[in-house]
Amino acid sequence: MRVTFWGARGSIPVPGIETARYGGNTPCVSVEDGPGMLVLDAGTGIRRLGEALAARRHSGPIDVFLSHAHIDHIHGLPFFAPIHDPDAKVRIFGPAPGNISLHETLSRLMTPPLWPAHYAPTAARLNVTEITAQERETDYFRVRGIELRHPGRTLGYSIAPLAGGQSVNYMTDNELGQWVGMPEWQESLVGFLQNGEVLIHDATYGEDEIRDRTGWGHSSANQAVDLAIAAGVRKLILFHHAPEHRDDVIDRIVAEARRRVASAGVKLDVDAAAEGLAIDL
Numbered sequence: 397m398r399v400t401f402w403g404a405r406g407s408i409p410v411p412g413i414e415t416a417r418y419g420g421n422t423p424c425v426s427v428e429d430g431p432g433m434l435v436l437d438a439g440t441g442i443r444r445l446g447e448a449l450a451a452r453r454h455s456g457p458i459d460v461f462l463s464h465a466h467i468d469h470i471h472g473l474p475f476f477a478p479i480h481d482p483d484a485k486v487r488i489f490g491p492a493p494g495n496i497s498l499h500e501t502l503s504r505l506m507t508p509p510l511w512p513a514h515y516a517p518t519a520a521r522l523n524v525t526e527i528t529a530q531e532r533e534t535d536y537f538r539v540r541g542i543e544l545r546h547p548g549r550t551l552g553y554s555i556a557p558l559a560g561g562q563s564v565n566y567m568t569d570n571e572l573g574q575w576v577g578m579p580e581w582q583e584s585l586v587g588f589l590q591n592g593e594v595l596i597h598d599a600t601y602g603e604d605e606i607r608d609r610t611g612w613g614h615s616s617a618n619q620a621v622d623l624a625i626a627a628g629v630r631k632l633i634l635f636h637h638a639p640e641h642r643d644d645v646i647d648r649i650v651a652e653a654r655r656r657v658a659s660a661g662v663k664l665d666v667d668a669a670a671e672g673l674a675i676d677l
Contacts, residue, residue: 397677406568418646421444422471434534439469442472458485463568463569465548466548488502489525536558538558565592571613594675599668625664
């Protein structure tokens, strides 16, 4: 199973020389197992994924699992080439965003006045299914969900091949700051991740910033480290980098997280998500 990062930035795209190493595109991660293709979120990084799939003439099903419907997690969808191909097998899953359906939310993103009218036929044929945290199976993967702490309905996912094997866990946009005071949620998170191979987790802010961000729905790298250690995860990927963080700031956040692991005396690999990073499980 291969995990590839196409976008790792939060909130808005931030292209430029100061973000070149970790990338400026917003969230998109692909998980592949043979012909199986599962996509986590549809930020601006999904455009390059679509180009890559077209270049290699991918013809199998593509399942897109959205963590939630905030704009930075869906605004790349109109640029994802496979959805414009009537013969492509693209299915979109995600939690209901609130007063309107997920299908309506995505359709509005791709129709006037937000987008030209010629996108309307593509929007109309989107295959969208609203889901909860219940476990489900695609053609190639077993997907488990869990409710996260973030404004609006937000899900985290655990993905494993149907044939069995190691799992990758995706928890973007998740506020861990008050989890110690919520023992039931703490227990459910740790149990959900127990002995997983890879955890991709929100680490939007540094430790010096997180105290002023209570209620924003995000975590610090150190908070993600504590969760990974509690769950016995073997590799932690820090994700959803703040748009104002230059590459050198993310370097500093990673170094701080690694020092926390060293002081705990445990074995845990910590890296930051970067566009183009691929992990083979």
